[in-house]
Amino acid sequence: MDEASAGGMGQDPVGSKGLRHLPFDRLPVFRLADPRLRTTLGGVALDNPLILAAQYYDPRILRRAMGLGFGAVTAKSITVNPRPGHPQPNLVRRRSAAGPGLVNCNGFQNPGLEAFRASIAGLPHRVPLIVSVAGETVDDYVALVRALAPLGDLVEINVSSPNTRLVYAWNERPRELHGVLQALVAVSPRPLIVKLSPDFAEANERDIIPAALQAGVRILNYGNTRRIDEPRLSQRAGGLSGPEIFEATLANVRRTRQRFGDALEIIATGGVDTPDKAVALLAEGARAVSYFTAFITRGPILARRILDSLLRSS
Ligand SMILES: Cc1cc2nc3c(=O)[nH]c(=O)nc-3n(C[C@H](O)[C@H](O)[C@H](O)COP(=O)(O)O)c2cc1C
Numbered sequence: 001m002d003e004a005s006a007g008g009m010g011q012d013p014v015g016s017k018g019l020r021h022l023p024f025d026r027l028p029v030f031r032l033a034d035p036r037l038r039t040t041l042g043g044v045a046l047d048n049p050l051i052l053a054a055q056y057y058d059p060r061i062l063r064r065a066m067g068l069g070f071g072a073v074t075a076k077s078i079t080v081n082p083r084p085g086h087p088q089p090n091l092v093r094r095r096s097a098a099g100p101g102l103v104n105c106n107g108f109q110n111p112g113l114e115a116f117r118a119s120i121a122g123l124p125h126r127v128p129l130i131v132s133v134a135g136e137t138v139d140d141y142v143a144l145v146r147a148l149a150p151l152g153d154l155v156e157i158n159v160s161s162p163n164t165r166l167v168y169a170w171n172e173r174p175r176e177l178h179g180v181l182q183a184l185v186a187v188s189p190r191p192l193i194v195k196l197s198p199d200f201a202e203a204n205e206r207d208i209i210p211a212a213l214q215a216g217v218r219i220l221n222y223g224n225t226r227r228i229d230e231p232r233l234s235q236r237a238g239g240l241s242g243p244e245i246f247e248a249t250l251a252n253v254r255r256t257r258q259r260f261g262d263a264l265e266i267i268a269t270g271g272v273d274t275p276d277k278a279v280a281l282l283a284e285g286a287r288a289v290s291y292f293t294a295f296i297t298r299g300p301i302l303a304r305r306i307l308d309s310l311l312r313s314s
Contacts (some may be wrong), residue, residue, distance in 0.1 A: 020060045024300055025067025032069065032307040036314050039071070041265060041288055042191025042219050044128050044153050046071035048310070049282065050303050051290035053269050054132045054156065054195075057110050059119045066126040069303030073127060074290065077108060077134035077158040078116045079166070080143055085109025086163065087234045094230075094240065099273055100297045101242025103228065105163045105235040108134055117147050128153035130193065134167045138180045142187055149190045157184060157217075159208075160197035160224035162239045171200045174207035181215035195221040198248050198270060205259060213263055221267040221290070222252045242293040246271025250280060257285035273298055275309030282310070 024030065037048035048071035056062055057076040065073045086107035094101045110116065123129065131152030133144035141157065149155045159170040159177060170177045184192055194212045196204050209220065225239025226248065249270035256266060268286035272278050273294035281289050294302055 019056075019064050020058060023064070025064045030067065030069045030300055030304050032304055032311070034307075034311055037071075037307060037310060039287060041072070041128075041267070042154055042193070044072075044191065046128060046288065048307055049286075049288040050278070050306055051130070051267060051288050052295060053290040053292035054130075054158070055292045057116060057119075059123050062120070062129065063123060063126075066124075066129075068300045069307060071127060071288065072130055072153070074130040074156060075116075075120070075132055075152075076110055077132040077156075077161065077167075078110050078113055078144060078148065079108050079134050080113050080140050082112030082115065083108045083110055089233055090235075090238075092230065092232045092238075094242070094244075096244050098243035098246070098271075101240060101244050102293050102296070103230045103233065103238040103240050104225070105230075105233045105238035106161075107163050107235070108161065108166065113144060113147055117151065120151055123151075125153065130154045130156050132156040132158050132195070134158045134161065135180075136166050138176075138183055141180055142183055145184050145188050149188045152190055154193055154219070155184075155188055155190050156193040156195050156221060157181065158195050158224070160195050162197065162199060162225060162227035162237075163235065168197065171197060171203055171208065174203065174211050177208065178211035178215055181212055181217050185216040191219060192217045193219040193221050193267065195269075196223040198223045198226050198245060198252060201248075201252060201255075204252075205255065209256065209260060209264070213260070218263070219265045219267065219287075220256065221269055222249065222256060223270060225270075241270070242297065243271045243273050243277075246273075246277055250277075250284060253281055253286050254284045273302070275306045278306045279309060279313050
């Protein structure tokens with residue numbers, strides 16, 4: 001199935017079909033190399049602070065995306081066993097005064113640990129690759145991190161996708177989550193990122209972020225989609241992404257930075273679809289900014305526009 005063209009998304013400017021087959025990444029127009037843009041995440045060097053957020057697992061797409069201006073690229077969350085995902089429609093466009101967004105109930109459609117591992121084993125890391133994992137038990141997460149961390153430069157622990165109980169339920173069990181993260185810090189040869197849900201802002205600050213810090217995790221991705229009702233989707237609910245969630249992202253980054261200071265490196269994700277929004281999040285103390293929806297709705301040139309803007313404001 002085409003990941004981004006599922007559920008009536010066939011007219012995307014850069015759907016997964018186009019990305020897989022057209023060599024956009026050979027065109028230098030998408031990239032901008034300048035030492036002033038360089039940063040680090042968990043000690044890993046990035047040419048710039050822009051990251052493609054998790055959604056694609058096809059290595060042909062990941063490879064192309066690595067040539068489209070991003071400082072790092074995140075792969076889709078992988079589960080131990082293959083999952084077909086939720087039935088279609090599982091992705092719809094949503095219009096709002098803020099601009100075009102998406103609502104998805106993808107349900108972790110992915111090839112599973114073994115097939116994914118084999119598929120990315122030969123992937124050249126033109127830029128750092130962030131592998132993402134989604135588990136239901138501590139054993140799931142440990143198996144995923146052991147197998148995938150050596151193939152990535154950083155590892156993202158997804159505890160926030162709202163479309164299944166698979167990972168979302170961890171937010172109700174912060175003590176257990178602390179145990180999971182502790183186990184993962186012990187086995188991971190790569191820096192860990194915890195990806196949070198904007199649906200649990202209070203619990204994040206009270207329980208989840210302190211649990212992550214205590215376990216030794218220093219990087220947060222804030223965050224995932226926001227759960228909403230959506231009668232057009234097969235599950236009647238899904239995760240909202242795009243500009244409607246930007247203000248919450250900005251507020252979450254600001255509050256987290258104020259509360260936890262420099263103890264954390266923050267990747268700000270959610271609603272970035274203009275250069276100004278990326279600049280605003282970095283000004284609030286985010287170390288890096290990531291997006292997915294605007295890659296679809298604004299096309300691949302957005303990364304370059306953001307990089308130009310960051311240089312102008314540096
Ligand atoms: C179709 C779709 C699939 C996604 N799959 C994942 C996933 O596997 N793991 C994950 O952590 N986030 C996933 N996300 C969430 C995005 O990575 C991102 O956090 C979210 O869309 C908010 O950013 P945006 O407004 O820039 O899209 C997905 C989003 C969409 C729209």
